[in-house]
Amino acid sequence: MAKTADVKExxxxxxxxxxxxxxxxxxxxxxxxxxAPHPVGQSSEPTVSACLPFKLPNYPPxxxxxxxxPHFFLSSTSTPxxxxxxxxxxxxxxxxxxxxxxxxxxxxDSFISLNLRNLSETAxxxxxxxxxxxxxxxxxxxxxxxxxxxxxxxxxxLAEAHARRAEKYELNKLKLLKKRNKILILSINHxxxxxxxxxxxxxxxxxxxxIPLTYPISDSALISRVRAAIDDTxxxxxxxxxxxxxxxxxxYERLTRLCQGHGIMVxxxxxxxxxxxxxxxxxxxxxxxxxxxHKWFFSARPVGILYVDPKWQxxxxxxxxxxxxxxxxxEFSWMGTVDYTTYLTxxxxxxxxxxxxxxxxxxxxxxxxxxxxxxxxxxxxxxEVLLGLGRTGTGADHGEALIPAMVNVRLPSQERSEEYxxxxxxxxIIRHQASVTVFKHGGRWWIRVSAQVYNDIEDFEQLGxxxxxxxxxxxxxxxxxxxxxxxxxxxxxxxxxxxxKL
Numbered sequence: 001m002a003k004t005a006d007v008k009e010x011x012x013x014x015x016x017x018x019x020x021x022x023x024x025x026x027x028x029x030x031x032x033x034x035x036a037p038h039p040v041g042q043s044s045e046p047t048v049s050a051c052l053p054f055k056l057p058n059y060p061p062x063x064x065x066x067x068x069x070p071h072f073f074l075s076s077t078s079t080p081x082x083x084x085x086x087x088x089x090x091x092x093x094x095x096x097x098x099x100x101x102x103x104x105x106x107x108x109d110s111f112i113s114l115n116l117r118n119l120s121e122t123a124x125x126x127x128x129x130x131x132x133x134x135x136x137x138x139x140x141x142x143x144x145x146x147x148x149x150x151x152x153x154x155x156x157x158l159a160e161a162h163a164r165r166a167e168k169y170e171l172n173k174l175k176l177l178k179k180r181n182k183i184l185i186l187s188i189n190h191x192x193x194x195x196x197x198x199x200x201x202x203x204x205x206x207x208x209x210x211i212p213l214t215y216p217i218s219d220s221a222l223i224s225r226v227r228a229a230i231d232d233t234x235x236x237x238x239x240x241x242x243x244x245x246x247x248x249x250x251x252y253e254r255l256t257r258l259c260q261g262h263g264i265m266v267x268x269x270x271x272x273x274x275x276x277x278x279x280x281x282x283x284x285x286x287x288x289x290x291x292x293x294h295k296w297f298f299s300a301r302p303v304g305i306l307y308v309d310p311k312w313q314x315x316x317x318x319x320x321x322x323x324x325x326x327x328x329x330x331e332f333s334w335m336g337t338v339d340y341t342t343y344l345t346x347x348x349x350x351x352x353x354x355x356x357x358x359x360x361x362x363x364x365x366x367x368x369x370x371x372x373x374x375x376x377x378x379x380x381x382x383x384e385v386l387l388g389l390g391r392t393g394t395g396a397d398h399g400e401a402l403i404p405a406m407v408n409v410r411l412p413s414q415e416r417s418e419e420y421x422x423x424x425x426x427x428x429i430i431r432h433q434a435s436v437t438v439f440k441h442g443g444r445w446w447i448r449v450s451a452q453v454y455n456d457i458e459d460f461e462q463l464g465x466x467x468x469x470x471x472x473x474x475x476x477x478x479x480x481x482x483x484x485x486x487x488x489x490x491x492x493x494x495x496x497x498x499x500x501k502l
Contacts, residue, residue: 051122051347053099054092056355064356064365065456072454078433079459083450084247084272084406085437087295089345096348097300100341112340117333119344126347127305130274131291133281137313139306139332140343144271147290147306148193148238149319151267152200157315158265159235165311166263180235182207184226184264188215188243188441193269197238206235214442218389219251226255236265241273245439246386247406247448249277253284260285265312271295275353276363276404281307288312296405299349300342306332362453366405369451373460374407377449380464383410386446405452411438411445413471421445424470432466 062068072088074080080088089097100119104111120140128135141147151158159180166180183197183206194210201208211229213222226237237259239252256266267288273279275296281289287309294301308316313328323334356362374385386409388402416424418440425438437448447467449460 048122048126048347050119051126051344052096052351054095054348056092056351061356064453066454066458069454074454075433079462080435080452081449081455081459081463082435082437083452084244084295084448085435085450087298087301088452088454089294089300090298090349090352092352093298093300093345093349097341097345100344101339104341116340120333120340123343123346124305126350127293130293130297130346130350131270131279131281131289131305131307132283133307136329137307137310139308139329140340141290141304141306141318141332142338143294143302143304144190144269144290144292145192145196145304146319147304148267148269149196150306150316151288151290151308152196153319154316155200155206155236156204158312161312161315162235162265180233180263181205182209182231182234184229184234184237184259185210186226186239186243187212188246188248189238189240190244190269190271193238207233209234215246215248215386216389219254219391221389223251223254223258227258230259230262230264234259234262234264236267238267238269240269240271241279242271242276242404242406244272245437245448246408246441246446247272247404248386248388248402248408249404251391256284256286260287272404272406275359276366276406278359285309288316293346293349294342297346297349298352300345303342303346356453363405365453366451367403369455369457369460370403370405370407370449371400373451373455373457374403374409374449376457376460377409377447377464377467380461380468381409381412383412385409386441406448406450408441408446408448411447411467411471414444416445427470428466431470434463434466436463 062071069076071090071092073091073094074088103115121135124135124138124140128138131138141150162180183201185194185197185208187210198208200206209229211225213225237255239255240250241252242249252268256268259266265287268284268286268290270279270289270291272295274291274293275298279289279291286307289307291305293299293303293305308328314326316328318331318335320335321331322336323331353359353362371385378385385403385407387399390399390401421438421440425436429435439446439448449463451460
């Protein structure tokens, strides 16, 4: 009962922080409502305005930091520093998302049968501008994991098509072909993607070659390791634009050119890219690229975007085919009864980011805060930030260039068990309503801390203090002695908006 009372008191405190009518008019995160863009039951033309049913705020945005936090649904008592895991949706974007959900519920048949395809294509046109790609080569998927699996589960057909193309080319040069059955991955690739690749390799008789990497390493040294692993049997290589753990910017464009120069198909995992670094598919020209917009671009979740080079599109199919075969766009346009309205929030997310100042302003703020915040935590813990060695490793361009909006800081306690660290990560949420990602790299424990427009340096300093106190005062067996299942359900993060719906 005490916990329930505490939660109610916390909620009451938040609800009492109401604005006057004049303040609401000036500071409300909600947009001004416009008439419904398309009457229910009428088909619509694919125009951007169809995806923007509300006006942006008619006042300048508040400064980045805590002043911007009311524009999100984040609890005022939390310290959100793990944006890279799940993202966070602005209130203005969710307002548009709710508009589309209400439209669906008002008339499911007319929305899905008459409007959804056009609206989705409009959103894909916007996505094409964001990643500099022809929208004809883009389709929506639920997330990066889904998109990667679409490619992997089509890999047998892709391998056969690749062999036919190569055979025609090689016979003209009077060369003998070797069977390509190898998939190249890096040890720092996302674990879920690695497991999917290994699973497909097992059932379809491919061979996985995992290239070990430990940071810090220069771009040139990394590329040399990949080059050394290349031979005539490699079919596909998988690289990330920004790796997950540790979080570093990879030389993916150079890696793509290297592999394609040896006749290898390249699949780019851009899960963390859009919203952190520029994505230019026309420049990079990968065979496949998968990104999402719910992590760093502020769309509703989940939204994934799959790019497939036109020469491979007839061989790539959804993991659950529901719409015939043979037409790339049609097959991915309907994958059963799921919530497609999340896809439609990409245009409004872009407009809201423009209201904040645009991509470059957001990137500069987040990168600078990640660098400064990571350095401050490392100073408090007496450790270090994971820095790069630059393109060549000579030191001329080493340092902070590989840090996007996520920074890796080494923890001082290296003898802790994995079970302890799992408990530590969850206890940080329970005790302080703060979250980071804890991981091991190069035999050392690190944390990945995310910087976002609603953060400031005080968030990083507060996190450093909490971590220092917890690691100093807690015994090794304090967390490991209990099962993770014994952790209590925490209601402390439930916002008034959520509580009102329970």
